[in-house]
Amino acid sequence: MADEYRPEFIRRKFTITESLDEVLKQMADRYYQGNVSLCLRASIESYREILEGEGYMATRRIERQLENLVDEQRTLLMEITSVRSGLQESHRESADGQQLTEPSMTNEMVRIIELLKTTGDGLEFGDLVEQLDLGMHKVQPALGRLVDRGVVTRTGEDGERFTLAGFSQHYLRSGP
The missing domain is CATH 1.10.10.10 (Winged helix-like DNA-binding domain superfamily/Winged helix DNA-binding domain)
Structure with a gap:
């Protein structure tokens, strides 16, 4: 059997301000089922990725994907507007019913x-x-x-x- 990756945990003693401790508790409650240690480890990993540029690159990639989606949405909305105005023009009827015909009618x-x-x-x-x-x-x-x-x-x-x-x-x- 292959050895499974089992991290070795080290107990540290450190001090933080009361306001940061409150933030840490709130984040742990919200995202890590109250596990402050897990929240702190995840925060350190996330910050390491930011410092090494991995987080920035992932963020930029997501931003580019979002920009592409916005462009596609804008294009679709323009096409929908064009189709809608074309339909309105071709089927426009005056109040007295005089203009019921359209160019494609025989x-x-x-x-x-x-x-x-x-x-x-x-x-x-x-x-x-x-x-x-x-x-x-x-x-x-x-x-x-x-x-x-x-x-x-x-x-x-x-x-x-x-x-x-x-x-x-x-x-x-x-x-x-």
Whole structure:
């Protein structure tokens, strides 16, 4: 068996001021379960590392890591702010619901929105196709994307009517 490292303890007698003794007791109580000797040994080891530069180097390494984390956090916050402002601009709606469209919407999607603004109770799919004078193959995908984006919602008992989501049709007709 290998010899285990067993430190040899030496009993010392020394004097310290009452205020330092109080600090020593408080530190021992807080960090070393009241063991004053262990607290004193740990303090000496820590101070030795500081004098030999090990503690300083470790502190500098931690400071650099912290600075890197702060830089990464700053970058993430800037990206979040950029994304948030982009989302707000692309989905900004005026109080009267006039500006519901965004650049990525197709012509059919814009026409559906404009038509639904003028209706009180929404329209059935067939009525949308008829009033827009477009084929079902053009209205269906555009309407589906508007529903997926939350701009248009299905209403009625059978869910066959479509209205603008989140807008009171009465408000749109009467104005503020």
